[in-house]
Amino acid sequence: MGSLVKLTAPAGIVSDITDYQAQLRYTDADLVRFSSGAPEKIGGWVYRDGVLVQYNYVTDVDTTTTINTVPGICRKIFQHKDLQGNKYLFYFTTTHVYVELGGFRYDITPFRTDPVTLTDKLTTGAAGSTDVIITDTGNTIAQTDPQSRILITSLSGTNNEVVVLDGITLTVGEYLCKYLSDTTYSLTPVSGTGASISGTASSGSTTGGGAMTLRYIVSNGAEDGAVAFGWGSGLWGNSTWGTPRSSGVAGTFVSPRVWSVDAWGEDIICAPAEGTDTAYYIDTSAFEDAKSTYRGTTLKKYLTDLSLDGSQVPVLCGKVIVSTPDRHVVFFGANAFGTTNFDPLLVRFSSQEDLSAWTPAIENSAGDQRLGTGTKIQTASKGRGQLLIHTDVDVYSMQFVGPPFTFAFQQVSDTAGSISENCVSMVEGAAYWMTQNNFYVYDGSVQSLECSVHETVFDNLSKQQIEKVMSGTNTKFNEIWWFYPSSSSSTIDKYVIYNYIDRTWSIGSSLQRTAWNDYNIFAVPLAADTDGYIYEQESGYNNVSTAMTAFIETGFFNGDETGNNMYFMDKIIPDTKFESGTDIKFQLKSKRYPNGTETTKGPFTLTSSTNKLNLRARGRSFQTKYFSDAKDTQWRLGTWRAQAQADGTR
Numbered sequence: 001m002g003s004l005v006k007l008t009a010p011a012g013i014v015s016d017i018t019d020y021q022a023q024l025r026y027t028d029a030d031l032v033r034f035s036s037g038a039p040e041k042i043g044g045w046v047y048r049d050g051v052l053v054q055y056n057y058v059t060d061v062d063t064t065t066t067i068n069t070v071p072g073i074c075r076k077i078f079q080h081k082d083l084q085g086n087k088y089l090f091y092f093t094t095t096h097v098y099v100e101l102g103g104f105r106y107d108i109t110p111f112r113t114d115p116v117t118l119t120d121k122l123t124t125g126a127a128g129s130t131d132v133i134i135t136d137t138g139n140t141i142a143q144t145d146p147q148s149r150i151l152i153t154s155l156s157g158t159n160n161e162v163v164v165l166d167g168i169t170l171t172v173g174e175y176l177c178k179y180l181s182d183t184t185y186s187l188t189p190v191s192g193t194g195a196s197i198s199g200t201a202s203s204g205s206t207t208g209g210g211a212m213t214l215r216y217i218v219s220n221g222a223e224d225g226a227v228a229f230g231w232g233s234g235l236w237g238n239s240t241w242g243t244p245r246s247s248g249v250a251g252t253f254v255s256p257r258v259w260s261v262d263a264w265g266e267d268i269i270c271a272p273a274e275g276t277d278t279a280y281y282i283d284t285s286a287f288e289d290a291k292s293t294y295r296g297t298t299l300k301k302y303l304t305d306l307s308l309d310g311s312q313v314p315v316l317c318g319k320v321i322v323s324t325p326d327r328h329v330v331f332f333g334a335n336a337f338g339t340t341n342f343d344p345l346l347v348r349f350s351s352q353e354d355l356s357a358w359t360p361a362i363e364n365s366a367g368d369q370r371l372g373t374g375t376k377i378q379t380a381s382k383g384r385g386q387l388l389i390h391t392d393v394d395v396y397s398m399q400f401v402g403p404p405f406t407f408a409f410q411q412v413s414d415t416a417g418s419i420s421e422n423c424v425s426m427v428e429g430a431a432y433w434m435t436q437n438n439f440y441v442y443d444g445s446v447q448s449l450e451c452s453v454h455e456t457v458f459d460n461l462s463k464q465q466i467e468k469v470m471s472g473t474n475t476k477f478n479e480i481w482w483f484y485p486s487s488s489s490s491t492i493d494k495y496v497i498y499n500y501i502d503r504t505w506s507i508g509s510s511l512q513r514t515a516w517n518d519y520n521i522f523a524v525p526l527a528a529d530t531d532g533y534i535y536e537q538e539s540g541y542n543n544v545s546t547a548m549t550a551f552i553e554t555g556f557f558n559g560d561e562t563g564n565n566m567y568f569m570d571k572i573i574p575d576t577k578f579e580s581g582t583d584i585k586f587q588l589k590s591k592r593y594p595n596g597t598e599t600t601k602g603p604f605t606l607t608s609s610t611n612k613l614n615l616r617a618r619g620r621s622f623q624t625k626y627f628s629d630a631k632d633t634q635w636r637l638g639t640w641r642a643q644a645q646a647d648g649t650r
Contacts, residue, residue, distance in 0.1 A: 002568070002570070002643045003644070004573070004643055005641065006639055006640070006641055007572075007624055007641060007642050008637070008638075008640060009024050009025050009026050009554050010026075010037075011034045011037040011039070011502055012025075012452055012505050013027065013028065013452060013506050014027060014452040014453075014555075015027050015028060015452065015507065016453065018594070019556050019623065020621065021555070023555055023556070024557040025554060026552055026553065026554055028507070028551075029506050029550075029552040030550060031548055031549070031550035031551075032506060032551065032552045034499055034502060034504045035636070036502070038636055038637055039552050039626075039637050040634075040636035040637070041548070041550040041634055041635050043537065043540070043541065043634075044541045044542040044543060044544075045527070045535040045538075045543065045544065046535065046536050046540060047535065047536075047544060048068060048526065048536050049068045049103075050067055050100050050105040050534075051065070051067070051104045052064065052106075053104050053105065053106050054192040054193065055292035055293050056193060056194040057151075057172045057194040057195075058161055058171050058172060059194060063192055068533055069531075069532040069533050069534070070098055070528070071096050072095030072096055072221075072223070072257075072532075073093055073094045073223050073257075073514055073530065074091050074093045074515045074528035074534070075092065075093070075094070075468075075470065075515050075528075076090075076091075076092035076259045077089070077090070077091060077092075077515045077517040077526050077527070077534075078090040078092070078261045078268070079517055079520045079522060080263055081521050086101060086102075087101070087521050087522070088100070088101055088284065089526070090268065091515075091528070092259035092261060094221045094222065094223050094257040095109075095220045097109045097218070097259075097282075097296065099282070099287065108294055108295055109218055109295065109296070110217070110282070110296030110297055110298070111296070111297050111298075112217065112218050112219070112277070112278075112298060113215055113216040114301060115153070115214070115215055116136065116213065118136060118213075119211050120207060120210060121134055121135045121209065121212070122134060122165055122208060122209030123206065124168055124201040124205065124206045125201055125204060125205070127201050127203055128200050130198075130200055130201075131201070132165075132168060133180065133184055133185070133186050133187075134177075134185055134186075134214075135207075136183060136185075141177050141185045148179075148185075148216070148217070148219045148220060149175065149176055149216075149220075150175050150177055150187075150214045150217060151173070151175075151214060151215050151217060152170075152173060152195070153172060153214065153215065155171070155209070155211075156209060156211050156212065157210075160172075163209050163210065164199075165208050165209050166202050166203055166204070166206035167199045167200055167201055168200065170187075170196075170197055170209075171196045172194060173194035174193040174195050174217075175187040175188060175189055176188040176190060215295075218272070218280070220257070221257020222256050222257055223256055224256055224490055225254065225255055225465050225467050225468070226254045226464070255273070255467050256465075257272055257274065258272075258274075258420075258421040259272055259273060260273050260318075260320050260321070262322045263322065264355070267281065267283050267284055268282035268296075269282075269329060270320065271319065271331075273318060273319055273421045275317070275318040275333045275342045275344060275376075277317070278298050278299065278300065278313070278314070278315055278316060279313070279317040279320050280296045280298055280299060281296060281297060299313050299355065300313045309356050310356060312356060312357060313355075314335050315340055316334055316340070317331045318334065318342070319377065319380055320332075321382065323349070323382075323387055323400060326400040327353050328349045328352055328365070328400075328407075330350075330387065331346075331348045331349070332379075333377050334346050334347075336348075336368070337368070344376030344377060345370055345371045345372075345374060345376060345391070346368060347369045347371065347377070349365075349366060349367060349407065350366055351364035352365045354366075365402075365403065365406045367407070369407065371391060371396060371409070373391065373394050373411070374391025374393040374394055374417060375391070375392055376392055378391060378392050378418045378420065379418050379422070379423070381424045381431055382426065383426065383429055383430075383431055383442070384429035385400075386399045388424075388442060390418035390424065390433065391417045392418070393414070393415070393417040394411055394414045394416065394417050395413040395416050395417065395446060396409055396412065397409070397410045397412050412442065412446055416433075416435055416438070416448075418434065418435060419434050419435050419466050419467075419469050420434075421467065422470040422515075423470065423471050424471060425471045425473045425480045426473075427473055427500060430442065430500075431443075432449075432471070432480050432498070434471065436463075436466065438451070439482075439498065449498065452505050453496060453505045453507050457496050457507075460487050460494070461486065461487060462485040462487050462488075462489060463487075465485040466485075468485055468491070468492055469482060469485075470492070470514060471516075472513070472515075472517065472527070473518045474518060474537075474538070475519060476538070478501040479498065479500070480497070481497050481498075481513075482498075483511065483512070483513045483516075484496070492513065492514055493509060494507070494509050495508050495509070495511050495513070510549070512530040512531075513528065513535075514528050514530055515528040524536045524539055525538060540632075541581070542631050542632065546631070547629050547631045547633070548628075548629075549629045550627060550628055551626065551627030551628075552637075553623060553625035553626070554624050554625075555623065556589070556622065557621060557622060559620065559646065563620050564620075565646045565648065566620055566646070567619065567644045567645065567646055567647055568616075568618050568644065568645055568646075569588070569615070569616075569617045569622065569644040570614065570616055570617075570644075571614055571642065572588070572604075572606075572641075572642050573611070573612050573640065573641040573642070573643075574586070574606045574610055574612075574613065576606070576635050576636065577635065577638060578608050578633075578634065578635050579635070579636070580632050580633060580634040581630060581632050581633030581634060582607050582608045583605050583606060583608070583628070583630065584605075584606055584627070585602070585603040585604065585605055585626070585628060585629070586604050586613065586624070587601070587603040587625040587626075587627075588602055588615065588617050588623070588624055589601070589622065589623040589625075590622050591619050591621060592619055592620050593620070594621070598623075599618075601616075603625075
């Protein structure tokens with residue numbers, strides 16, 4: 001008879017050493033967390049269904065469609081509650097902005113221009129084609145953005161809803177725009193909005209159409225990061241031989257679209273984070289008055305419509321935050337006073353409680369501050385009594401001090417700049433974030449986090465897609481999650497979990513979340529996926545309606561301290577708590593030498609009523625693996641034991 005030995009490993013994944021060096025430590029896992037020191041399968045997820053409400057500008061009728069996806073890649077989910085108790089859920093994607101209220105979703109992607117009136121600016125394509133081209137010398141359709149959108153609100157024909165030109169009939173509604181030249185673009189109707197193109201051109205290349213009114217919608221952002229370098233970068237024929245290339249054509253990095261969002265009272269201020277656009281305003285009261293047709297607008301336009309001075313608002317914004325409790329609107333990255341050039345290190349702030357005052361004066365607290373280090377401000381976050389500013393190199397503290405300086409700036413780290421816009425998570429006033437080579441925390445001082453999976457993460461990180469790295473908290477389990485693209489992927493395909501109470505780590509690859517929002521005004525965490533779906537996390541025990549394959553395994557541990565003796569293992573005594581389901585699978589590997597041949601026993605299915613498992617395994621070292629692949633299963637490992645005895649040295 002052998003003696004009983006515990007198979008329970010200390011909490012946390014240790015993957016930066018060899019399996020043999022790890023001994024009885026967990027070395028790999030997926031869909032498993034550590035809670036109070038014990039490994040357990042994480043909760044499941046289900047689709048978050050919503051009803052898309054789409055307004056038809058021809059029929060003046062709403063259409064509804066049940067959906068659980070959003071167009072583009074969602075990289076920001078924002079929860080908000082107004083004074084009437086209405087619960088808003090905003091989705092910011094690379095192409096759209098949606099708001100969900102009461103289970104209904106509305107496209108509120110902001111307008112980026114005032115209404116534009118054109119006369120006789122429609123041109124048909126070649127005879128027999130359905131092509132319709134708009135000429136607008138003031139258009140801002142980018143050459144690199146073939147999917148910009150416009151909303152045509154008025155045409156010269158019947159009820160100002162239709163126009164007929166050269167045999168082609170065009171109606172009001174929303175259209176996709178394809179760049180043709182700096183002044184021209186073609187149209188493709190967006191289904192459900194009333195937009196349509198019917199008929200074919202009789203003679204072709206006919207210009208006319210009378211008066212029309214349209215508005216340009218926020219342009220689509222890039223889904224992937226890309227560097228435009230070298231011969232052939234950019235589009236053929238753009239610019240001329242021997243002349244400087246414009247931004248975004250060659251020698252520049254194109255960032256993926258990531259929004260920054262914050263609340264201004266009951267309303268929302270937001271901005272694309274590329275620094276190529278302005279800040280936008282979403283008025284929740286105006287939305288309530290006309291849900292189907294409401295669109296956000298530029299902050300400047302919002303102020304102008306209130307008969308306020310919007311001319312002082314910076315024309316470019318990298319990231320926006322509302323400082324608390326002092327209530328300044330702060331742009332991180334902006335154009336300086338009197339210029340339209342974007343400065344990625346410039347911090348500009350409005351006067352206290354005043355969205356319209358941005359020019360410093362004796363009677364206000366507006367101002368700016370340019371950071372002296374780094375190449376750009378990556379992100380900013382709210383801490384206790386301060387804002388943390390993360391450049392690509394270092395970290396600054398920004399504290400409200402009142403007149404005459406308004407804010408004080410202090411460098412708190414010269415090496416811990418963040419990796420992306422969304423890589424920072426705040427927990428109880430402490431900031432946790434990821435750099436290109438480490439994890440850090442700031443709770444009064446910047447400290448690196450001891451990380452047992454460091455090489456697993458940073459040696460396998462896509463350097464070109466690092467701006468997609470996204471962090472989110474799951475405070476019910478004391479966790480911070482980072483989702484990141486591996487070196488072999490252009491999209492998020494890995495994650496790492498840090499338990500900030502137990503200071504343990506876990507890893508995995510079965511969740512590809514691009515946005516995350518913790519428990520707040522909604523009962524469960526919400527997340528977006530690379531496939532466009534919106535999920536309710538920690539809901540049930542499955543991947544929607546299919547099983548989750550969750551596992552955790554140890555390194556190879558010796559039968560004795562020296563590893564000299566062979567051991568014979570013939571019995572496993574399981575200890576598992578099941579919240580749902582009744583079985584877990586167990587696998588045992590053995591080998592004689594660290595680099596020797598493995599012998600596998602199992603997998604064996606063990607149920608809640610299994611007292612012991614009889615097996616026959618012989619070796620100097622052993623590895624255990626626990627996993628489940630059945631639906632409706634939720635488990636937590638206790639203290640498993642094995643019966644083993646020494647069995648010679650050969």
